[in-house]
Amino acid sequence: MHELGVLIHVVEQVSEVAAENQVESIAKLVLQVGELCSMIPKYMEKVYPAAIEGTILEGSELEIERIVAQGKCRQCGHVFGLIEAKGACPSCSDRQFDILQGREFIIKEIVCQ
């Protein structure tokens, strides 16, 4: 349900860009989704057909690129993958870190005519 609501928002945003650029049809939509973003790719793919029904995106394919969650340890400065390390620095095991990337949810591009 969350995914559908947000995807409807995405469809509106893409439709605006498409209209501004005289796009006639869209074959593919490419999104970038961070590992820490609450949008789950599996669910997004499931509800995508419902979100695009009756819009310029109807019939298009959805491609999702994952952005790896990266954190920088506040203690020793080590940069590491947050999911893999389960939030603890593999170098010094401290759990305080700054998130460098992984929260993104970006409309990257469309393949269109």
Add this chain to the structure above:
Amino acid sequence: MEKFRILEIKESVFEDNNVQADLLRAELKEQKTFLLNVMSSPGAGKTTTLKKTVNALKDQLNIGVMEADIDSDVDAATMAETGVRVIQLHTGGMCHLDADMTRQGLEGMGMENLDLVILENVGNLVCPAEFDTGAAKNAMILSVPEGDDKPLKYPLMFSICDVLLINKIDVLPYFNFDMEACIERVKKLSPNIKIIPICAQTGEGMEEWYEWLHTETKKWNEK
């Protein structure tokens, strides 16, 4: 057949809403209207808490209430008993309100001469946290039966809130709810959050909450 081209968009989905929210917040500041966004799970006691709050503050402040739900107007009907300006918003299946819907609601209700507008968001701990409504402050109500582990499960919600009401403390003896652990978990996510344990039903702790809201409203509307 025509060749396909790639059109780069590179737009953050939440960015568009963030811009709208900042704009709305600035306008509300100008008009001296304090917008409070209240979030919780379904059944945490939002409507009961807010009805009491409105009754306690309506003689000192001009208040408006926006009830957001997927469907029905039961909350608006309950809130209308207080006599303040109330509007029911239907999100049409959407699980949250965004800044644009909030603006539409405010315009529908009429914002003139309101010191405080309370937005009762859709009962949900996930999506409302992602979408800035343009509110001056965010409040969350967590009720004891939901459990002290909610900050662990919904970190974003707790990290964006300015005030947390822990409701239904009258049933603490019957639940395995560790208040100290809960507070510690919340503070880890949001070090400056104000936490007020309350029981909306009996009124326990409510004075502190009224005072917080009254002070914050005055602060916002003065500057």
